[in-house]
Amino acid sequence: MPVPAPLVATARHLWHCQWQRLMDGLAAAGPEGDFRRQPAQFSDGLAAIDPQALVEPRLVVGRSCPWAHRLWLLRSLRGMEASLALTVAEPDPIGGRWVLPEPLQGCRTLAQLYRQGGGDRRRRATVPLLLSGGGGDLRLIGNDSAALLPLLDRWPAARPPLEPPQRPAAERELSSHWAQRLQDHVNDGVYRCGFARNQAAYTRAATALFTTLEALEQHLAAAGPWIAGDHPSLADVRLFPTLIRWEAVYAPLFGCSRRPLWSFPALWQWRARFHALPGVAGTCWPVAWRRDYFGALFPLHPSGLVPEGPDLARLVAAQPPDGTTMAP
Numbered sequence: 001m002p003v004p005a006p007l008v009a010t011a012r013h014l015w016h017c018q019w020q021r022l023m024d025g026l027a028a029a030g031p032e033g034d035f036r037r038q039p040a041q042f043s044d045g046l047a048a049i050d051p052q053a054l055v056e057p058r059l060v061v062g063r064s065c066p067w068a069h070r071l072w073l074l075r076s077l078r079g080m081e082a083s084l085a086l087t088v089a090e091p092d093p094i095g096g097r098w099v100l101p102e103p104l105q106g107c108r109t110l111a112q113l114y115r116q117g118g119g120d121r122r123r124r125a126t127v128p129l130l131l132s133g134g135g136g137d138l139r140l141i142g143n144d145s146a147a148l149l150p151l152l153d154r155w156p157a158a159r160p161p162l163e164p165p166q167r168p169a170a171e172r173e174l175s176s177h178w179a180q181r182l183q184d185h186v187n188d189g190v191y192r193c194g195f196a197r198n199q200a201a202y203t204r205a206a207t208a209l210f211t212t213l214e215a216l217e218q219h220l221a222a223a224g225p226w227i228a229g230d231h232p233s234l235a236d237v238r239l240f241p242t243l244i245r246w247e248a249v250y251a252p253l254f255g256c257s258r259r260p261l262w263s264f265p266a267l268w269q270w271r272a273r274f275h276a277l278p279g280v281a282g283t284c285w286p287v288a289w290r291r292d293y294f295g296a297l298f299p300l301h302p303s304g305l306v307p308e309g310p311d312l313a314r315l316v317a318a319q320p321p322d323g324t325t326m327a328p
């Protein structure tokens, strides 16, 4: 029996109101419907921190989180396993919180750890989190990935920093120029697409995202292999977590679909090159990415069905999958 049109219209209206309420909790938006990321709680004073003076420092990450992935990558790339412990938190999709694999300082969830460390109870408990004080003197050092990257780049490690002080000024400027552009329009840009509240907000985000990718494509084609020259920089570290999740989550779930990534040959090859760096593959968890994004972002994907593939191995091949060309 056909469903009466007024019933459909009412159901749509009620669902839309409910969706807006859920989104207000998950991803606050400005008056024009653009997603607005909340500032991190702990990012002050990081420049003054001496990593050697920290007692039992530990980095808490989650597999699916691209912001945490940046720091996990840097830890792997520089060989910091002996000087910085790692805890991989697991999402609890029902409760919408991060759970610790084993108690830390007596805490089972990240929220408890934040509270115990003096965090503001009204704020979200997010990964990444850098903390210290294994013996009970818990200190939350930082939870802002962008601000933590330079601190981890001067951490005691087996391999040299990505941005050593002697790096030529022109390369340093390139790295910081792209780092800022990527942060707003690409790293956060994919979220601005996915969490936009209306079509105009989505189009603004998608335009900024793809304009930046097109500019980066040209830059890499002319001046690669890395964003700031012959060696990977912190700007490369920022780009990878977003590009490696592209086909698994950002294109299908967040609507980052104006152009497929294979139509950007320099970016495609850059991604394959970065993935091949020692230590990078071990930080990539495509099954967990899909499970966490599709399974946990309820307001965007109420069915909770987790789609299949594509296989990461094909995405990081130097050439795109069969049947595609590198032409836009």
Ligand SMILES: N[C@@H](CCC(=O)N[C@@H](CS)C(=O)NCC(=O)O)C(=O)O
Binding pocket: 039, 040, 064, 065, 066, 067, 068, 096, 097, 124, 125, 126, 127, 128, 143, 144, 145, 146
């Ligand atoms: N500004 C933070 C963003 C971190 C963030 O949003 N983390 C998400 C996972 S991708 C999170 O832990 N969310 C949990 C929540 O909001 O309750 C950074 O760059 O480090």
